[in-house]
Structure formats: C-alpha cells, structure tokens
Amino acid sequence: MRIPPSRRKPPRPTSTGTADAVAGFFRKATVSADIVTPLTGVDVLLADLDGVVYAGPAAIPFAVESLNRAAETVRVGYITNNASRTDQSVANHLTELGLTVGATDVVTSPQAAVRLLAGEVPAGARILVVGGEGLVSEVEKAGFVVTRSADDNPAAVIQGFAPDVGWAHLAEASFALSPDGPTAGIPWIATNTDWTIPVARGIAPGNGTLVSAVHTAVGRLPIVAGKPEAAIFVEAINRFGASTALFIGDRLDTDILGANRAGIPAVLVLTGIDKAKQALAADADSRPAFLLTDLRQLHEPYPETVFSKDGATATVAGASVSIRGNTVEITNDGDGGINLLRAACAAIWNSGRPIYGLNVPERLYAAQ
Numbered sequence: 109m110r111i112p113p114s115r116r117k118p119p120r121p122t123s124t125g126t127a128d129a130v131a132g133f134f135r136k137a138t139v140s141a142d143i144v145t146p147l148t149g150v151d152v153l154l155a156d157l158d159g160v161v162y163a164g165p166a167a168i169p170f171a172v173e174s175l176n177r178a179a180e181t182v183r184v185g186y187i188t189n190n191a192s193r194t195d196q197s198v199a200n201h202l203t204e205l206g207l208t209v210g211a212t213d214v215v216t217s218p219q220a221a222v223r224l225l226a227g228e229v230p231a232g233a234r235i236l237v238v239g240g241e242g243l244v245s246e247v248e249k250a251g252f253v254v255t256r257s258a259d260d261n262p263a264a265v266i267q268g269f270a271p272d273v274g275w276a277h278l279a280e281a282s283f284a285l286s287p288d289g290p291t292a293g294i295p296w297i298a299t300n301t302d303w304t305i306p307v308a309r310g311i312a313p314g315n316g317t318l319v320s321a322v323h324t325a326v327g328r329l330p331i332v333a334g335k336p337e338a339a340i341f342v343e344a345i346n347r348f349g350a351s352t353a354l355f356i357g358d359r360l361d362t363d364i365l366g367a368n369r370a371g372i373p374a375v376l377v378l379t380g381i382d383k384a385k386q387a388l389a390a391d392a393d394s395r396p397a398f399l400l401t402d403l404r405q406l407h408e409p410y411p412e413t414v415f416s417k418d419g420a421t422a423t424v425a426g427a428s429v430s431i432r433g434n435t436v437e438i439t440n441d442g443d444g445g446i447n448l449l450r451a452a453c454a455a456i457w458n459s460g461r462p463i464y465g466l467n468v469p470e471r472l473y474a475a476q
C-alpha cells in the first residue's frame with residue numbers, strides 16, 4: 109500500500125461545535141479568498157463507470173466534458189468491478205463517448221484479483237479460472253497457466269462474472285475448493301461480489317450470486333478484490349502513483365465504503381444508483397466527503413459546512429438544517445437543492461442518530 113498517512117482519512121469538517129464527531133465529511137475551510145473545489149489539491153481523479161460516466165451504452169449528461177476538463181490538470185483513471193470486459197474494451201467504449209482513455213487508464217477488478225493471486229501462489233502456477241476474457245487475459249498476462257478443470261490440481265481458483273458462466277464452471281470451482289478433495293484449502297479469489305449487474309435489458313444476477321452458489325457447495329468464502337474491498341483502490345493508487353487521490357462513485361455500499369476503507373476521499377454523484385434518500389441515511393462507514401448533483405460541480409466552489417455551537421444545526425451556503433428532538437427541521441432552504449441536501453446530511457450525520465428514528469421532511473428526499 110502506498111497511501112501516505114496524511115491521506116488515510118477523508119477530510120474533516122469545519123468544526124465550531126461537535127462536528128468532529130462526523131466521520132469523513134466536508135473539506136476543511138481554507139483562507140476565504142481561495143476558491144476550493146472538490147479537485148483542489150488532488151493529483152489523481154479516479155472514477156467509477158456505471159452511473160458516473162455512462163448508463164448503459166450512453167454517457168451521463170455533463171460527465172464527459174467535466175472529466176475532460178479535469179484531465180487538463182490532474183491524472184484521471186477509471187475503476188470498474190466489471191470482470192467481463194478487458195481494460196482495452198472499456199477504454200474503447202470510453203473513447204467512443206468522447207474521453208481520451210488508454211487501456212492503462214482503466215483499473216479492473218480482474219487486475220486487482222490477479223495482484224492478490226500473485227501474493228498467494230508461486231509464479232507460473234496453474235489456476236482454475238471461472239469467468240470470461242477479461243479475467244483470463246489478466247491471469248495469462250501475469251504468467252499463470254489457465255485451466256478450466258479441477259482435475260488439473262489447480263493452485264488456486266479465481267472467479268469473475270461473464271455472461272456464459274454456467275453450472276459446469278461453478279461445479280469445477282466447487283470440486284477444486286472442496287474440503288474433502290485433493291486441493292482442499294487452496295486460495296479462492298473473487299473479482300467482486302456485486303449481487304446485481306445492470307445490462308441493456310435490465311438488472312441481472314451479478315458475480316455475488318455465482319460466488320454464493322460455490323460458497324453453498326464448499327462452505328467457505330473467497331478473498332474479494334473489487335469494491336467495496338480496498339484491493340482495487342490500492343491497485344489504482346500504485347499504478348498512478350497517487351498521493352492525493354479523489355474517487356467518484358454513485359453507490360454508497362460499494363464505491364463510498366470502498367474508498368473510505370482505502371483512505372481515499374470520495375465524491376457521491378447523484379447520477380446513478382444512490383440519491384438524496386440514501387445519502388441522508390448513509391451509515392458512518394459509507395459517507396462521502398463531497399455530494400455532487402452532477403460532475404460539473406467538480407469545477408465549482410464547494411461551500412464549507414458550518415455547525416452551530418451545539419452541533420445541532422448545519423449550514424451550507426445559506427441552507428440550514430437542524431435536529432430538534434426527533435425532527436429534522438429545514439430552518440433555511442438556501443438554494444433548495446444540493447446545498448440543502450449537504451446541510452441535511454451534515455446535521456443528520458453529526459447527530460449520531462440513525463435516520464429511522466428521525467422525522468425527515470419529504471422535500472429533503474427531492475433535494476439535489
């Protein structure tokens with residue numbers, strides 16, 4: 109791991125009361141003359157793909173131009189849990205959308221999984237691969253020998269999603285990992301354990317369901333490389349030589365949790381899975397350092413959060429939200445949009461109370 113100690117924690121909030129109780133919230137105030145954006149001080153910007161850059165085949169509004177603009181001043185890299193595509197095919201897709209991306213700018217969960225594999229088995233070992241081209245090519249690139257059969261006495265099993273993974277592949281993994289078989293106890297590495305995968309026709313079962321099928325047969329769990337585990341972030345930080353990275357994601361339970369675990373400040377952008385309601389309810393491990401409506405705000409001043417002395421009221425650029433007893437009270441709408449949501453998150457998160465114990469005004473759920 110090459111995460112400098114100074115970046116192991118997301119930025120702290122401005123504190124005038126009990127705000128220090130908030131884990132991982134907004135950037136520290138600086139001299140007021142400085143314009144502070146989410147990119148201030150960042151050397152490498154890492155972005156999730158689905159829900160951040162594209163939705164299905166099409167680009168998300170403002171994502172491409174905002175990332176191209178960021179690339180003028182910082183290194184931009186991309187992180188994906190999807191194990192079925194190679195880095196090159198992801199780069200080609202991003203290039204078609206108008207980004208300038210090469211294969212080496214894309215960090216995939218198979219790459220992180222193979223890095224973990226290399227720490228578990230000798231060089232050149234025979235590996236049982238469950239998965240598609242994206243995974244096979246990374247295993248081979250690293251000098252391992254690919255097999256599809258448990259009868260070849262593999263040194264490890266590596267498992268990732270591909271649309272053609274079927275029962276026969278899962279059965280081979282199960283035989284190789286069987287506690288009663290000749291290769292009992294060998295390492296088992298999963299690229300990711302996403303329960304679902306968005307595809308053109310809708311939501312389909314993800315790699316987590318296929319890992320779970322093997323788990324049911326063998327009674328143990330794999331080591332996981334992808335988000336929300338830290339390995340994929342560590343792979344990215346090492347590759348890009350980042351010392352002050354910033355990560356952008358659209359899911360609290362994988363992107364933001366994973367970045368927090370890896371010590372990288374995270375942006376939650378509301379263009380994908382998680383919206384205001386999920387942000388307000390985020391548990392302490394899954395709170396972003398920044399909340400953005402869309403990626404244009406990467407380049408806009410990010411207002412500081414100011415807490416009242418008792419910590420019950422949070423104010424962001426004129427939007428104020430207070431916790432009074434069990435009630436979340438909007439004391440000033442401000443812009444009624446993202447700053448209101450930022451203030452509400454700050455007040456609720458700082459209260460240390462779970463959202464189900466609070467009365468939350470409906471209109472906060474629409475704020476963005």
Ligand SMILES: [Mg+2]
Binds near residue numbers: 157158380
């Ligand atoms: Mg996503």
